[in-house]
Amino acid sequence: MKKIFTLIALAVFALSMKADMYIVxxxxxxxxHTNQGMQMNDNGDGTYxxxxxxxxxxxxxFADALTPNDGxxxxxxxxxxxGPTTGSDQKVNLGEYIATQKQGNGNGAYQLxxxxxxxxxxFTFDAENMEFIVEGEAVVDPDWTxxxxxxxxxxxxxxxxxxxxxxxxxxxxxDGVFVFDRTDVELPECSIEFKVVSNHxxxxxxxxxxxxxxxxxxxxxDIHITFNPDNQEVTxxxxxKGEPTPPEPIEAMYILGEMNGNGxxxxxxxxxxxxxxxxxxxEVIATGENLDENDGMTYSYFSFSSKLAEDASDWGSINGSxxxxxxxxYLVSQDMQGIALALVKGTNSFKVPxxxxxxxxxxxxxxxxxxxxxxxxxxxVNEVATGKTVSDVRxxxxxxxxxxxxxxxxxxxxxxxxxxxxxxxxxx
Numbered sequence: 001m002k003k004i005f006t007l008i009a010l011a012v013f014a015l016s017m018k019a020d021m022y023i024v025x026x027x028x029x030x031x032x033h034t035n036q037g038m039q040m041n042d043n044g045d046g047t048y049x050x051x052x053x054x055x056x057x058x059x060x061x062f063a064d065a066l067t068p069n070d071g072x073x074x075x076x077x078x079x080x081x082x083g084p085t086t087g088s089d090q091k092v093n094l095g096e097y098i099a100t101q102k103q104g105n106g107n108g109a110y111q112l113x114x115x116x117x118x119x120x121x122x123f124t125f126d127a128e129n130m131e132f133i134v135e136g137e138a139v140v141d142p143d144w145t146x147x148x149x150x151x152x153x154x155x156x157x158x159x160x161x162x163x164x165x166x167x168x169x170x171x172x173x174x175d176g177v178f179v180f181d182r183t184d185v186e187l188p189e190c191s192i193e194f195k196v197v198s199n200h201x202x203x204x205x206x207x208x209x210x211x212x213x214x215x216x217x218x219x220x221x222d223i224h225i226t227f228n229p230d231n232q233e234v235t236x237x238x239x240x241k242g243e244p245t246p247p248e249p250i251e252a253m254y255i256l257g258e259m260n261g262n263g264x265x266x267x268x269x270x271x272x273x274x275x276x277x278x279x280x281x282x283e284v285i286a287t288g289e290n291l292d293e294n295d296g297m298t299y300s301y302f303s304f305s306s307k308l309a310e311d312a313s314d315w316g317s318i319n320g321s322x323x324x325x326x327x328x329x330y331l332v333s334q335d336m337q338g339i340a341l342a343l344v345k346g347t348n349s350f351k352v353p354x355x356x357x358x359x360x361x362x363x364x365x366x367x368x369x370x371x372x373x374x375x376x377x378x379x380x381v382n383e384v385a386t387g388k389t390v391s392d393v394r395x396x397x398x399x400x401x402x403x404x405x406x407x408x409x410x411x412x413x414x415x416x417x418x419x420x421x422x423x424x425x426x427x428x
Contacts, residue, residue: 151194190320
């Protein structure tokens with residue numbers, strides 16, 4: 001009787017020790033949802049295995065259960081998750097055994113580079129020895145062995161303009177398109193700027209000019225970037241989750257660029273004075289040396305920022321605070337002086353003749369319709385001449401993006417046949 005009881009107890013104990021095992025992570029492993037993952041096969045000897053078709057760089061961990069509902073990270077991390085013994089992210093080499101542990105606090109995940117073309121990989125998890133191995137062969141396209149996103153801000157990409165950062169490697173889907181996804185990224189009002197680079201090097205990068213995507217409202221975002229190596233098309237989408245973060249008040253203003261002997265640097269600018277934190281003004285000398293061969297004149301380029309960086313190369317830290325013209329190189333001609341010109345979020349520069357002194361005033365009372373007024377000292381305010389012939393009219397939103405028609409707060413730019421331009425703000 002005692003022997004039978006012992007056998008029953010051992011059987012019950014064996015059943016209680018039997019557990020499921022899942023791989024959870026980036027696609028195809030559930031895209032980091034706590035209630036999704038790919039279940040591994042129980043081999044009956046304390047090991048679990050799974051063979052799956054993969055490409056690109058994959059992030060993953062193991063779990064012996066999934067949560068009932070998505071987003072239950074405290075439960076998932078605290079009870080179910082297995083990850084690096086280092087407590088931080090760890091790269092996995094094919095064919096090598098990697099130690100793992102029940103993490104408890106969920107720190108760290110595994111990173112596996114699978115090549116650009118889809119191939120087969122086998123994951124084997126040894127629950128008794130607390131280790132696993134990934135076997136397979138990474139198949140690569142020599143031109144695009146890896147596609148990596150390099151750009152700014154660091155809040156999104158970890159490092160800025162770093163082609164060697166494998167954390168930003170893209171995943172190649174079944175259609176041959178590379179995909180980069182980040183979820184729950186807290187972003188301020190800013191511009192996301194990047195290129196897609198080949199093989200962790202600047203030798204081949206797309207597009208030719210930086211891809212720029214404007215985040216018009218601060219908040220929590222999901223970011224989705226794609227790259228098609230066949231036609232070199234790049235796309236970016238940002239999805240706001242929940243309510244936007246209220247914009248921070250502007251407490252300072254600086255002129256960036258070729259004024260008072262300065263060059264273009266994110267940590268150098270002319271501080272503007274303000275008594276009410278609404279109007280900022282200063283007097284500057286245009287000192288740029290950009291010769292226009294068409295008219296023989298020398299011009300200076302400048303824009304604005306509500307803060308400066310600490311480092312001369314750290315543009316990413318202030319890009320979200322930069323203000324500029326509705327188009328790059330916007331010429332403030334003689335008849336545009338004294339007019340309240342649209343000042344929009346972005347990096348586009350204004351342009352004025354060099355060697356002259358200007359009084360510059362920025363008004364930020366309405367953050368959706370900020371303006372700048374520029375006067376050459378001694379010239380006073382100039383009115384736009386009447387009786388001109390209109391060449392064309394263009395419409396821009398407050399981010400400087402051109403629209404087909406006026407809608408909401410709109411900057412209307414009227415061009416005349418004599419080459420001059422006038423700007424007005426309308427609300428429809």
